Amino acid sequence: MNPFNQKPLTYEKMLENWKQLYPTPYNKREVDPYTKCRIILMNGTEFEANWFSHQFARHVDDNDLRRDLALTRYVEKQQQLKISLLKPKDESILEHTIAYEQLAVDLTAELSKREMDCNVKTALDFALLEDFDHLYRYANLLDMQDGVHAEWLVGRYTEIMPGRPTISHHRFPIDNVKNCINAKNSSVQTVLNTMIITGAEQQTMNYYMNVTNFGENDLARRLYQEIAMVEEEHVTQYESLMDANASWFEMALWHEYLECYLYWSCYQTETDPYIKGLWEQNLAFEITHLHKASQMLEKYENKHWQEVIKDGEFPSPISLHENVEYVRKILDDTVQFTSCKEGYKKVKDLPENADFFKFQDVINPTTDIVPSHCVIETRIRNRGKDYRFEVAENPVIELRNREKDNTSVGRKPNAASSTWFYCND
Numbered sequence: 001m002n003p004f005n006q007k008p009l010t011y012e013k014m015l016e017n018w019k020q021l022y023p024t025p026y027n028k029r030e031v032d033p034y035t036k037c038r039i040i041l042m043n044g045t046e047f048e049a050n051w052f053s054h055q056f057a058r059h060v061d062d063n064d065l066r067r068d069l070a071l072t073r074y075v076e077k078q079q080q081l082k083i084s085l086l087k088p089k090d091e092s093i094l095e096h097t098i099a100y101e102q103l104a105v106d107l108t109a110e111l112s113k114r115e116m117d118c119n120v121k122t123a124l125d126f127a128l129l130e131d132f133d134h135l136y137r138y139a140n141l142l143d144m145q146d147g148v149h150a151e152w153l154v155g156r157y158t159e160i161m162p163g164r165p166t167i168s169h170h171r172f173p174i175d176n177v178k179n180c181i182n183a184k185n186s187s188v189q190t191v192l193n194t195m196i197i198t199g200a201e202q203q204t205m206n207y208y209m210n211v212t213n214f215g216e217n218d219l220a221r222r223l224y225q226e227i228a229m230v231e232e233e234h235v236t237q238y239e240s241l242m243d244a245n246a247s248w249f250e251m252a253l254w255h256e257y258l259e260c261y262l263y264w265s266c267y268q269t270e271t272d273p274y275i276k277g278l279w280e281q282n283l284a285f286e287i288t289h290l291h292k293a294s295q296m297l298e299k300y301e302n303k304h305w306q307e308v309i310k311d312g313e314f315p316s317p318i319s320l321h322e323n324v325e326y327v328r329k330i331l332d333d334t335v336q337f338t339s340c341k342e343g344y345k346k347v348k349d350l351p352e353n354a355d356f357f358k359f360q361d362v363i364n365p366t367t368d369i370v371p372s373h374c375v376i377e378t379r380i381r382n383r384g385k386d387y388r389f390e391v392a393e394n395p396v397i398e399l400r401n402r403e404k405d406n407t408s409v410g411r412k413p414n415a416a417s418s419t420w421f422y423c424n425d
Contacts, residue, residue, distance in 0.1 A: 002312040003260040004305060008288035014075045021078060024274060025088035028095070033155040034320040035275060036096075037103035038266045039086050042282070044203025045196070045262055046080035049255045056248050068296060072289050076259075079282055086275065093211045094142050094220070098153045100204050101138060104131035105158055107200055109323035112330075114315075117190045118423035120241055123178055124197065125330045125421055126337065126344055127234050132327055133163035134227050136388070137372045140379045141223055143387040145216060151389035157322040160389040162399040164335050166372035168410030169230045170363045172355035175339045176236040183243040183254070183308070189315045191243065195258050196318070198238040205231035219378065222371035237339070249297045250308050256290040257309055265317035324391060332395035335409055336418035344421070348413035360411065367407045376405035 026035065053073040057066045087096060108131060112124040139150035139160045150160055183191045208228035215221035246254070263283035270276040294305045305312065337344045338356055350356055367373050376386050385402040394400045398409050398416045408415035 001264060001314050003257065003264075003287045003290055003314075004294065004312040006287045008291040009284055011071060011075065011288070014078075014285050014288065016078055016082075021082050023082050023086055023278065025086050026272065026275070028088050028091045032271050033099065033102060033153065033157060034106075035270065035272050036099040037106065037320050038270065038279075039083055039275070040100055040103050040203065041107065041196075041200055042262060042266060042279075043080060043083045044199045045259055046076055046083065047203055047206070048195075048199035049259055050076050050080060052251065052255055056252060059248065065296070065300065068292065072292055075285060076289070079285060082278070083282075086278075092146065093214055094138065094145065095148065095153060097138050097207075097211075098135065098142065098150045100207060101131055101135035102154045102158050103200065103320070104204060105135060105327065106320050106323050107318075108197065109326050109330075110318060110320065111193045111197060113323075113326060113424070114189060115193055116187060116424055117181065119179060120181065120190055120193060121423055122344060122421045123237055123241060124193075125334060126339065127201075127237060128327065129163040129331055129335060130166070130169050130230060130234070131163075132331070133166050133169075133372075134230070136160050136162050137166055137223060137227070137375050139389075140387045141220060141375050144375075144379055144382065145220065149387070149389075154389075156389065157324075159324055159327065159391060160387070161394050162396075162406065163327075163331055164410040165399075165406055166227065166230065167364055167367065167370045167407050168338070169233065170359060171233060171339050172359040173233070173236065175341055175355060176233045176240070177342070178237055178240045179342050180241055180244040183246055183250075186243075188310065191254065192258055192261060192315070194238065194241040194243075195254065196262065198235065198242060199258075201231060201234045201238055205235050219371070219375060223375055226371040246308075247301060249293075249301050249303070253290070253293045253297055253305060253308055256286060256293045257312075259286040260290055261314050262318065264314060265319070268317040269319050328395050333419045334421055335396050335399075336416045337421075338410065346418060347411065347415070350413075370407070373405050373407055380405070 050073055053069050057069045060066060105128065108124050108128040112121050115121040115124060142148050142150050181190060181194060205228060208224050208231055212221055212224040212228055215224055260283060263279050263286055267276060267279040267283060270279055297303050297305060336346050338347055364370050379386050380403055396416050398406055
């Protein structure tokens with residue numbers, strides 16, 4: 001599909017009243033897990049577009065342009081709120097968190113499997129193991145706090161077991177900045193991938209930052225606090241991959257094109273008829289926004305959209321599905337790596353005075369104060385072992401012990417064995 005060839009609506013047809021804006025939430029006991037994931041994905045995508053528009057408006061002084069941005073931005077804020085309200089009142093913050101982490105795992109794996117830029121793929125695979133471990137930590141907290149087994153919330157599509165332990169995720173901030181792509185020399189899929197994952201991780205970061213103080217107990221508040229800081233690292237990594245040399249108008253066009261692509265993907269893969277209809281409606285809205293962005297590009301920079309997005313045809317739709325074997329392979333191959341400036345290194349290859357070790361000494365002076373570790377140790381102390389859902393033993397031998405939480409893998413030299421990241425040919 002090429003959204004540039006579709007007929008846009010008028011803006012008047014996109015404005016909705018309060019009754020139209022309040023959707024029917026999904027039933028948390030019946031909804032498909034990936035429907036929840038798509039809702040979170042599009043909530044985050046709309047926020048990213050909205051926030052980009054606000055930043056754009058703060059860096060120009062042409063009021064005609066700012067009015068055009070304001071009009072599109074208002075419609076997109078309506079879209080975001082409507083999507084956000086698909087979450088039902090009886091779904092707890094922690095239950096909803098499980099969906100956030102399932103999205104992080106399976107979306108990252110899906111993007112990585114189709115990514116041909118080795119630098120971008122490596123970044124995806126690296127953070128994948130960290131989101132995978134976050135799912136495990138939150139699942140153990142959910143089991144202790146509410147007696148809910150997260151395996152049923154994820155439909156048993158996604159395993160729940162240790163990844164690279166969260167204690168190992170804390171890195172000196174300068175090590176999270178990577179080399180950016182050049183959109184003009186990259187595939188459309190690569191440009192979209194960097195934007196999709198940035199918006200999704202930003203949404204996760206914002207959610208955790210906003211709900212941390214709503215935790216039901218100190219253990220929950222502390223876990224959200226710790227993982228929110230890791231998500232800050234992930235957003236820093238992913239946003240640094242995006243094309244930093246594109247103009248404001250070019251990026252406005254890319255944002256609208258991305259929204260069209262993701263709503264089209266959601267429509268192609270959605271199983272809930274009601275929500276499928278919302279994806280179709282929002283696709284029509286975003287096609288209109290895309291045409292407006294194209295007009296602004298021509299008006300202010302004298303560029304045609306084809307100078308930015310080539311032929312405009314969408315790549316194949318993003319599909320959320322199980323990725324058990326893929327995650328297991330990445331876990332087995334790369335658990336012992338950390339981020340180092342623009343690249344990645346095995347912990348054993350870092351010098352003794354590396355910033356990673358210095359930062360770890362400051363943030364994690366002792367393991368007993370690290371919230372993610374305390375959650376698992378509390379579950380083991382109360383129940384004799386941790387909570388997991390796994391189809392086979394963990395591929396990393398050092399992470400198989402269910403009676404003791406490992407705090408060395410990915411953090412201490414030679415705590416596990418790893419090979420290397422691989423690229424798609």
